Amino acid sequence: MSKTKPDAGPDKSVILHKGKEKAVKNRHHWIFSGAVKSLPDFEDGSLLPVRSAEGEYLGTAYFNKRCSIIGRMVSFDETPPLAALERQIDRAIARRRPFFGAETNAFRLVNGEGDAVPGLVVDRYDDVLVLQISTLGMERLKSFVVDALVRRLAPRSIYEKSNLPSRREEGLRDSEGLLSGENVEKVEILENGLRFIVDLPRSQKTGFYLDQRENRRLAESWARGRTVLNCFSYTGAFSVFALKGGALSADSADTSEHALELARENCRLNGFEDDSNHFFVTDVFDFLRQNDLRYDFIILDPPAFAKKKIEVVPACRGYKDIHRIVFQKIPSGSLVMTFSCSFFVDEALFQQVIFQAAREASRDVRILQRHHQAYDHPINIYQPESDYLKGFLLYVD
Numbered sequence: 001m002s003k004t005k006p007d008a009g010p011d012k013s014v015i016l017h018k019g020k021e022k023a024v025k026n027r028h029h030w031i032f033s034g035a036v037k038s039l040p041d042f043e044d045g046s047l048l049p050v051r052s053a054e055g056e057y058l059g060t061a062y063f064n065k066r067c068s069i070i071g072r073m074v075s076f077d078e079t080p081p082l083a084a085l086e087r088q089i090d091r092a093i094a095r096r097r098p099f100f101g102a103e104t105n106a107f108r109l110v111n112g113e114g115d116a117v118p119g120l121v122v123d124r125y126d127d128v129l130v131l132q133i134s135t136l137g138m139e140r141l142k143s144f145v146v147d148a149l150v151r152r153l154a155p156r157s158i159y160e161k162s163n164l165p166s167r168r169e170e171g172l173r174d175s176e177g178l179l180s181g182e183n184v185e186k187v188e189i190l191e192n193g194l195r196f197i198v199d200l201p202r203s204q205k206t207g208f209y210l211d212q213r214e215n216r217r218l219a220e221s222w223a224r225g226r227t228v229l230n231c232f233s234y235t236g237a238f239s240v241f242a243l244k245g246g247a248l249s250a251d252s253a254d255t256s257e258h259a260l261e262l263a264r265e266n267c268r269l270n271g272f273e274d275d276s277n278h279f280f281v282t283d284v285f286d287f288l289r290q291n292d293l294r295y296d297f298i299i300l301d302p303p304a305f306a307k308k309k310i311e312v313v314p315a316c317r318g319y320k321d322i323h324r325i326v327f328q329k330i331p332s333g334s335l336v337m338t339f340s341c342s343f344f345v346d347e348a349l350f351q352q353v354i355f356q357a358a359r360e361a362s363r364d365v366r367i368l369q370r371h372h373q374a375y376d377h378p379i380n381i382y383q384p385e386s387d388y389l390k391g392f393l394l395y396v397d
Helices: 081-099 142-153 210-222 237-244 257-269 284-290 309-329 347-361
Strands: 014-016 030-032 036-038 047-051 057-063 069-075 106-111 120-125 128-133 157-162 175-181 186-191 194-199 227-231 249-254 279-281 297-300 334-340 365-372 390-396
Touching (some): 057 081, 081 106, 081 142, 128 142, 142 175, 194 237, 210 237, 210 365, 210 390, 227 284, 237 297, 249 284, 334 365
Parallel strands (some): 297 334
Antiparallel strands (some): 057 069, 186 194
């Protein structure tokens, strides 16, 4: 017997084509425009009930007619959408409590669809929250979200950094600035006992690459006695962890002078101010091509080379080039820790690209370990698109 909802009749609902309700019933949050049979009159960003072609009530989503992903589910049952949103925020907060404390006070609090809250990311940096919104529907719920976070966590500050390319399709401009509390520009955080400065207004993403936490610990465990080159280093977190692990030196290379200033500061904060560690403001591809690589541990953590599906081929070309250059130049017995955060380049394709680079460089390369995003960036089993970070620890003969 089909479910009904008396306060939202079919005339006010989004109706899906026959057979297109399967993804929603499987608790996938996205509704593509081609799945929609009919729409009521509504303002973009509105919350609307969703029904199958037979009239079965499926839940509530917010909708935007200008997007290929026209709807995103907020509730898969009769729970009112705002109550469902609060429930998922509460669950996301509760999931993190067992894992963070005195040694680590920076982590992802809400991970979009990974936490069943589409369009919303919330990162915690000590007593400061940074909020990132990618969709019009969530933009219209922003004040509700901020109020919910204030009531639950009483943060010193909530700062917004919504500057994602996806906002263009949604019809949104970038939005950045203070949403609640004090105006905090820099905050010092702890990650596994090490100290880092996060410069909120001048940072990439929300401020710090929290998704690499476990991989930085892994770099620490392999660094003893090695000379490290941290490529695309940003503010030097991999370098600091490598030095903590006993690296002989850790050089950092990035295009951003400001990021490398913070990398120097982060090294100093943790007692690793040493003339043997160098900071290169440079294009990493040029640096690798133009220099002898007398390093036996190289970390490659570039930005996403493919932000759209049509960019996969040039992205793979870039990944292959950078690995081939490294493989050609590094000494035998070296380690390479390499990552791709491009969702459209999956793990199998990334491994194939590395194989091609190794073949062209005529080097024997072995995979020692595979890596994924940190556990505060959960992957929704119903939403595989929330899995984006993949990486390998390689041994190069």
